[in-house]
Amino acid sequence: MKLFVYDHCPFCVKARMIFGLKQTAVELVILMNDDEATPIRMIGKKMAPILQDADQYLAESMDIVAHIDGRSGAKILSGSNNPALAQWNKDVTSPLYSLAIPRWAVSDFEEFSTPAARDYFTRNKERMLGSFEGHLAASPDYIASLNQQLLALEPLIQSPDAVNGELSEDDIHLFATLRSMSIVRGIVYPPAVEAYRVRMAERSGIDLHDPIAI
Ligand SMILES: N[C@@H](CCC(=O)N[C@@H](CS)C(=O)NCC(=O)O)C(=O)O
Structure with a gap:
């Protein structure tokens, strides 16, 4: 899996967190901020984070979090929200x-x-x-x-x-x-x-x- 991010981006931090918390390997790729072509080719718009899982692209940070948390083993984000x-x-x-x-x-x-x-x-x-x-x-x-x-x-x-x-x-x-x-x-x-x-x-x-x- 590859995760396309910007370092400063808080939504990218959300997506990155689940890999660390679940101790799941991912290749982190930093997109140049003015690179419109790469994200548009992957998800049809200029937005990060983007997860590439095999030949599938997933945008939206919390969808990526849910995808990885539900992927293998027990869910780690099992608590309720305040x-x-x-x-x-x-x-x-x-x-x-x-x-x-x-x-x-x-x-x-x-x-x-x-x-x-x-x-x-x-x-x-x-x-x-x-x-x-x-x-x-x-x-x-x-x-x-x-x-x-x-x-x-x-x-x-x-x-x-x-x-x-x-x-x-x-x-x-x-x-x-x-x-x-x-x-x-x-x-x-x-x-x-x-x-x-x-x-x-x-x-x-x-x-x-x-x-x-x-
Ligand atoms: N709802 C999206 C929001 C993502 C978002 O707003 N990402 C910003 C970076 S922090 C972005 O890519 N904006 C377009 C740009 O920087 O050109 C998510 O949660 O993933």
Whole structure:
């Protein structure tokens, strides 16, 4: 199997996680950000992640998660979800993207390893989000808001090994969000959140961006 991703992409993190958690082998392929032809040939649109399983292509991160979790052995995401976590994820999305997207755009990711690929991302995301300059200037406010939200997350974390005590889809969504957050310098993780994101990075085999945080 091959999994086509961008390093920065939180949806790709979701798909990558299930391979790490299930200890299932996959070849990770980083797509260039301006490569439209490859994903369009595979799934008819320019979107990642994409799983190639034999001659089949599967898009949509959570479909990939379900496909791999149901594939062999017992399902690993067997726990139930907590609606408060879905709400938390929703609440942090806007400040998180305002902080993370301009930082991803200048980070040393393989999908941006040509000037054209980096320009493609910047052009598309500025069209969506507005000028990065304004968002970067507002960073202190966004960071303060996320730090506040992280205090509210802490009591929802039951164990560093699984947010609800038993692995569930909530872990996939929550770790993808926290991994995106790790590109932002100045975020303060309360102890239980810190233990959770470090343990989940280890279990899923996905690096946090702390060392390159801006
Ligand atoms: N619903 C999709 C969303 C995937 C998605 O939005 N991927 C982004 C990257 S984070 C993408 O490929 N956008 C097009 C682009 O970057 O050009 C999923 O969960 O897989």
